[in-house]
Amino acid sequence: xxxxxxxxxxxxxxxxxxxxxxxxxxxxxxxxxxxxxxxxxxxxxxxxxxxxxxxxxxxxxxxxxxxxxxxxxxxxxxxxxxxxxxxxxxxxxxxxxxxxxxxxxxxxxxxxxxxxxxxxxxxxxxxxxxxxxxxx
Amino acid sequence: xxxxxxxxxxxxxxxxxxxxxxxxxxxxxxxxxxxxxxxxxxxxxxxxxxxxxxxxxxxxxxxxxxxxxxxxxxxxxxxxxxxxxxxxxxxxxxxxxxxxxxxxxxxxxxxxxxxxxxxxxxxxxxxxxxxxxxxx
Amino acid sequence: xxxxxxxxxxxxxxxxxxxxxxxxxxxxxxxxxxxxxxxxxxxxxxxxxxxxxxxxxxxxxxxxxxxxxxxxxxxxxxxxxxxxxxxxxxxxxxxxxxxxxxxxxxxxxxxxxxxxxxxxxxxxxxxxxxxxxxxx
Amino acid sequence: xxxxxxxxxxxxxxxxxxxxxxxxxxxxxxxxxxxxxxxxxxxxxxxxxxxxxxxxxxxxxxxxxxxxxxxxxxxxxxxxxxxxxxxxxxxxxxxxxxxxxxxxxxxxxxxxxxxxxxxxxxxxxxxxxxxxxxxx
Numbered sequence: 001x002x003x004x005x006x007x008x009x010x011x012x013x014x015x016x017x018x019x020x021x022x023x024x025x026x027x028x029x030x031x032x033x034x035x036x037x038x039x040x041x042x043x044x045x046x047x048x049x050x051x052x053x054x055x056x057x058x059x060x061x062x063x064x065x066x067x068x069x070x071x072x073x074x075x076x077x078x079x080x081x082x083x084x085x086x087x088x089x090x091x092x093x094x095x096x097x098x099x100x101x102x103x104x105x106x107x108x109x110x111x112x113x114x115x116x117x118x119x120x121x122x123x124x125x126x127x128x129x130x131x132x133x134x135x136x
Numbered sequence: 137x138x139x140x141x142x143x144x145x146x147x148x149x150x151x152x153x154x155x156x157x158x159x160x161x162x163x164x165x166x167x168x169x170x171x172x173x174x175x176x177x178x179x180x181x182x183x184x185x186x187x188x189x190x191x192x193x194x195x196x197x198x199x200x201x202x203x204x205x206x207x208x209x210x211x212x213x214x215x216x217x218x219x220x221x222x223x224x225x226x227x228x229x230x231x232x233x234x235x236x237x238x239x240x241x242x243x244x245x246x247x248x249x250x251x252x253x254x255x256x257x258x259x260x261x262x263x264x265x266x267x268x269x270x271x272x
Numbered sequence: 273x274x275x276x277x278x279x280x281x282x283x284x285x286x287x288x289x290x291x292x293x294x295x296x297x298x299x300x301x302x303x304x305x306x307x308x309x310x311x312x313x314x315x316x317x318x319x320x321x322x323x324x325x326x327x328x329x330x331x332x333x334x335x336x337x338x339x340x341x342x343x344x345x346x347x348x349x350x351x352x353x354x355x356x357x358x359x360x361x362x363x364x365x366x367x368x369x370x371x372x373x374x375x376x377x378x379x380x381x382x383x384x385x386x387x388x389x390x391x392x393x394x395x396x397x398x399x400x401x402x403x404x405x406x407x408x
Numbered sequence: 409x410x411x412x413x414x415x416x417x418x419x420x421x422x423x424x425x426x427x428x429x430x431x432x433x434x435x436x437x438x439x440x441x442x443x444x445x446x447x448x449x450x451x452x453x454x455x456x457x458x459x460x461x462x463x464x465x466x467x468x469x470x471x472x473x474x475x476x477x478x479x480x481x482x483x484x485x486x487x488x489x490x491x492x493x494x495x496x497x498x499x500x501x502x503x504x505x506x507x508x509x510x511x512x513x514x515x516x517x518x519x520x521x522x523x524x525x526x527x528x529x530x531x532x533x534x535x536x537x538x539x540x541x542x543x544x
Contacts, residue, residue, distance in 0.1 A: 024163030031419065044479075045478060060198045071452075153420075154425075163285070171284060206318065334467065334469075335466065335467050336465060339464065
């Protein structure tokens with residue numbers, strides 16, 4: 001399993017009228033962790049584009065367990081849980097001071113040929129190779 | 137079933153480097169449809185606050201079926217599919233010109249007592265009454 | 273003077289912990305009005321791209337006169353105040369019910385050649401023609 | 409002069425269809441630097457609220473000198489340039505590797521009594537004291 005963790009802090013611009021992070025902003029937090037994971041694999045957004053594939057998000061699921069307050073720190077761990085046919089990433093957001101779970105999430109991406117716009121039923125060889133390199 | 141539809145247009149500020157709406161922005165689209173549904177029920181954000189309850193989102197799920205492009209129109213239908221213990225809302229985003237499905241989504245909210253911060257295992261009477269009034 | 277007005281409503285996701293629209297979100301409101309103005313001129317984002325020019329924002333100024341609350345309506349008038357060397361647009365946001373001023377703003381865009389990335393010291397002929405057509 | 413610098417990186421969710429940071433997102437960058445400056449002064453958002461004053465942004469001005477690309481780093485320096493009657497903060501965003509200027513900006517905030525909602529023509533004593541403490 002390939003896993004990368006980043007640390008972020010809830011910002012003022014993330015807050016809703018209750019003083020908590022608005023639920024829609026977590027997509028940004030997940031993306032920062034996902035980018036760190038893909039950087040680690042050596043297959044980030046620019047490398048995807050160079051390889052001739054787009055990887056749109058086709059599913060996103062979030063469970064909000066506890067709210068986040070102003071300046072509260074969070075550790076976001078992104079783990080690649082499936083890669084052969086699609087890239088499925090699980091996320092766990094915890095408070096690094098208490099280890100309490102804040103949010104659990106999952107995103108699914110599929111490869112799309114940048115020219116033909118055809119969705120790939122199996123992951124392109126270049127992604128499989130990069131994942132194998134990190135796993136071994 | 138209580139259902140409300142709104143119509144929106146993808147804006148330039150919603151677009152990602154592929155020229156498609158960035159997946160995280162759909163949370164805003166869902167919220168506009170949800171607010172229209174809750175207005176229709178007579179239990180919008182201000183009425184929730186006046187009733188002594190907060191209704192945080194505890195789950196959000198999205199399936200992105202087709203992308204949205206600049207100035208593409210969308211019709212978002214929000215339907216209350218569960219209300220007795222929680223407010224579960226299903227969303228369907230379609231292109232109003234082709235009726236093609238763009239996105240399917242679901243959000244779940246639970247009532248929290250604004251003072252005690254205690255999560256309610258059944259929906260407060262005021263919400264049930266408002267839903268019943270619209271249903272009959 | 274070419275002028276176009278649109279009407280928007282402050283959304284829940286725009287609100288800050290004081291229950292007012294967060295100051296940074298007004299850039300989205302201005303952009304919707306600017307897009308409506310450019311559509312009217314026949315030189316929107318896609319037509320700019322087709323003409324071989326990008327038009328990045330090089331300046332933005334906002335004066336926040338009164339706050340905006342949840343579901344408050346606003347009328348945003350965008351007026352092209354300069355076009356020969358750059359596109360300067362003035363914005364006035366008012367409450368359509370009271371005509372009270374909420375925000376005044378201005379953006380400045382310059383043409384950049386999409387290939388050479390060179391900034392143009394005078395506006396390209398295609399933009400000047402389109403403006404003249406609307407003015408006459 | 410009181411000055412604080414932070415370092416950020418342009419994220420994927422910040423990018424527009426040209427692959428550059430959308431101009432409206434800089435308000436978030438400025439806010440992170442402003443919060444760091446106000447933390448340093450000991451008068452952040454929570455301390456403002458406790459002191460009985462809100463400090464809404466009444467003006468924001470930005471000059472975009474160079475664009476920001478995906479994963480480009482930026483150093484944002486926020487400097488308090490006026491504090492006696494209002495809090496005026498100047499921002500300079502530079503690329504930390506080349507020292508090239510990316511953006512210059514300014515925000516102005518005024519104190520508003522949280523109860524009476526009256527705008528203060530001079531800064532409240534508590535803010536002046538905190539600024540004096542850091543200056544000496």
